Structure formats: C-alpha cells, structure tokens
Amino acid sequence: MIDLRSDTVTKPSGEMLEAMMTAEVGDDVFGEDPTVMILENKIAKYFGKEAALFCPSGTMTNQIAVRINTQPQDELLCDRTSHIYNYEGGGAAYNSMVSIKLMHGDLGRFTANDVLENINPDDIHYARTSMVSIENTVNKGGGSVFPLDTIKEIAKVAVDNKLKMHLDGARVFNALVKSGENPLHHGKCFHTMSVCFSKGLGAPVGSALLGSKEAIARARRVRKVFGGGMRQAGYLAAACIYALENNVARLKDDHRRANQLANMFEDKMYVENIVSAGTNIVIVSITKDKSVKQLLEEWKKKGLLAVPFGPNDIRLVTHLNFTDDMLQKTTEILA
Incomplete structure (x- = not known):
C-alpha cells in the first residue's frame, strides 16, 4: 500500500x-x-x-x-x-x-x-x-x-x-x-x-x-x-x-516527488485545481460531479491512500518512506 x-x-x-x-x-x-x-x-x-x-x-x-x-x-x-x-x-x-x-x-x-x-x-x-x-x-x-x-x-x-x-x-x-x-x-x-x-x-x-x-x-x-x-x-x-x-537535507527528494505527483493530475478531467507550493504537499480540487469519498475508495482498492481535505479537496503528502518506485506505481494507479 x-x-x-x-x-x-x-x-x-x-x-x-x-x-x-x-x-x-x-x-x-x-x-x-x-x-x-x-x-x-x-x-x-x-x-x-x-x-x-x-x-x-x-x-x-x-x-x-x-x-x-x-x-x-x-x-x-x-x-x-x-x-x-x-x-x-x-x-x-x-x-x-x-x-x-x-x-x-x-x-x-x-x-x-x-x-x-x-x-x-x-x-x-x-x-x-x-x-x-x-x-x-x-x-x-x-x-x-x-x-x-x-x-x-x-x-x-x-x-x-x-x-x-x-x-x-x-x-x-x-x-x-x-x-x-x-x-x-x-x-x-x-x-x-x-x-x-x-x-x-x-x-x-x-x-x-x-x-x-x-x-x-x-x-x-x-x-x-x-x-x-x-x-x-x-x-x-x-x-x-x-x-x-x-534527514533534513533529503527533504529535497520529497519536494521533487511532490512536484512530479502534482504534474500527474494536470491532464485528469476530474481535477479542477492543483495547489502545490514546491514542498511536500499536493492538494487536488476535483469537479463537483465527482465524489471525493468514491475517488479515495477507488484509489485504495488500487493500493493508494490519501485523505479528504474539504468538500472537493484531496491531500497527498510525500515523505521519506515514499520512493521513486512508489512514485512510478502511483502514476499507473492514477492512469
């Protein structure tokens, strides 16, 4: 997971x-x-x-x-x-x-x-x-x-x-x-x-x-x-x-992966807005016709966990246990 x-x-x-x-x-x-x-x-x-x-x-x-x-x-x-x-x-x-x-x-x-x-x-x-x-x-x-x-x-x-x-x-x-x-x-x-x-x-x-x-x-x-x-x-x-x-200097790796993660959502039709300021947090706002709960459940079935962050928002946070291999897997899940 x-x-x-x-x-x-x-x-x-x-x-x-x-x-x-x-x-x-x-x-x-x-x-x-x-x-x-x-x-x-x-x-x-x-x-x-x-x-x-x-x-x-x-x-x-x-x-x-x-x-x-x-x-x-x-x-x-x-x-x-x-x-x-x-x-x-x-x-x-x-x-x-x-x-x-x-x-x-x-x-x-x-x-x-x-x-x-x-x-x-x-x-x-x-x-x-x-x-x-x-x-x-x-x-x-x-x-x-x-x-x-x-x-x-x-x-x-x-x-x-x-x-x-x-x-x-x-x-x-x-x-x-x-x-x-x-x-x-x-x-x-x-x-x-x-x-x-x-x-x-x-x-x-x-x-x-x-x-x-x-x-x-x-x-x-x-x-x-x-x-x-x-x-x-x-x-x-x-x-x-x-x-x-x-573990301080390596935070730049989390930032790099978060930036790549944010880029994954740019072509998604259900995404209305992306907020990512260059550190380790990505907030995705989805269109009102899409359910945050349903989307998170779909991701969970495929092996990806994130949290609701408002009525139409989802937050994803990179960290030291999130690797480049996992980043590639996330690309496949979101696709």
Whole structure:
C-alpha cells in the first residue's frame, strides 16, 4: 500500500532504531534524561534560541505557546487556514481562554499590513491583541512557504505593538530546505517556535518548543499541567536527534516527488485545481460531479491512500518512506 495520507506515517529506519536502543536515559520530569537534554540544547542552538522543551506533539507545543504568550480575554492573530485554529480542538479557547481573529492571506501567508489592520484598539469593548501565529509551511496552503522578508516585516509590527510572535513550524525544515534560508535568521523573528520531528524528518514522536530561558521555564510548568511530562523520554529524543542530523537535507527528494505527483493530475478531467507550493504537499480540487469519498475508495482498492481535505479537496503528502518506485506505481494507479 502506498500511503500518502501524511508525512506522519513514516516508520523508523534501522539506523534510527539503533540510536533509540542505545540511548542513555533518565527521568526527564526530574530533569535527568541526558539524551533529552542533548536534543533540547541542539534544537535550540539550531535556531539560535536560548532553550527548548521536548514535548509529545506539535499541538502541545503550540498550545503551551498560546498559554505562556497570552492572558485570558486576549486575542491571537493567525490565518484562517492555520493548524492552530482548524485542527487543535479549540485548544486556545479551552486551555488559555483566548479568542482568535482570522486573517485571509495568500495560501495561508498574510502580510505585516494584514497584522497591523487587525490589531484591536485599546478599548474595553475589544479583546486585547497579544499574539501573532505564523504557520510555515502552510498545510492547507499546499505546503506554501512564508518568505523570510515577510516574516521580518511582521515581526517588526509585532515588536512595535508589543505582540508576541509564535511559529507553528510543523514543517519548518521543509520551508528552510525549499528557501535555502538560515534557520538562525528565522529564530530571531519569534518569541516562541514549535518545531516537529515526526513529520518530514521521520521520527516516531516528538516536537520541541523553543524560546528564551524564562519562556521555557514557564512552558515546563504548563507542560506538566497538560500532562506532557515524560519519564525515560531519551529513547524518543534519540530518534529526533538522528532525524535532525540525517534527514533534513533529503527533504529535497520529497519536494521533487511532490512536484512530479502534482504534474500527474494536470491532464485528469476530474481535477479542477492543483495547489502545490514546491514542498511536500499536493492538494487536488476535483469537479463537483465527482465524489471525493468514491475517488479515495477507488484509489485504495488500487493500493493508494490519501485523505479528504474539504468538500472537493484531496491531500497527498510525500515523505521519506515514499520512493521513486512508489512514485512510478502511483502514476499507473492514477492512469
């Protein structure tokens, strides 16, 4: 079965499993897991931040960021396509008692002017705008990449208006490989950053929240309250270290295959639109006379898995377990 439902479906390689099996571990809640500490120091340094906190998921790191960057009755700004708004179970309202104002960007990418126009006035009738969240790459934008210059402009508006900047970087490594930009330059733009190891990098579990020492100290308290404290988590951290050291540069292969995958749909009569921004996500919009459910069932019978992504949309995501041979097989299935 060719599984293109997500880049989270990958399995650890033999080398990654070996790194996990030989990891030195301790109790991370007591701050005694050496491998977790190595990972946290390594990923913080990668983006030029002071500290990091290892967590089970990107949803948790995003939700911790909302909690430490806002106060109840505040409002955060993000695009209407954002994961933090669409796919985290209303967590911002439930966990942090904040509201969300949505912007309407280009494939999820908004501008500094969009932010400026959506900051609420200092008036008791309005929620206090306190945080901006950027997703890079944008999942619902077909893996679209936020340009660094745009991020810098938004960061300046944030600083000028005393707003906290957060990055939902579930696929930030895809963005960096695509753009060739320096991760240190991205790190300078954000108060907090969530980065994921279990998507394009292929680790089985794990995300990290990055920020100042003070922010991460507060985040560690929130992680405990959220039930995210892990014990001998070094086995998982070892997989993330291996992924960070070995699986970043190869993301260009996922991007190449996604581009070829997108091209396969260009001559299909049932396809109305294709969104693929050059990273590892392809979104196919089909004509209204065609059923998404039926099409996915037909593909599944032939050995191809994808996911519905809206009333008329299907998402396919390339990853490190999707090979060139599978790409060729996909061509045959779609034909």
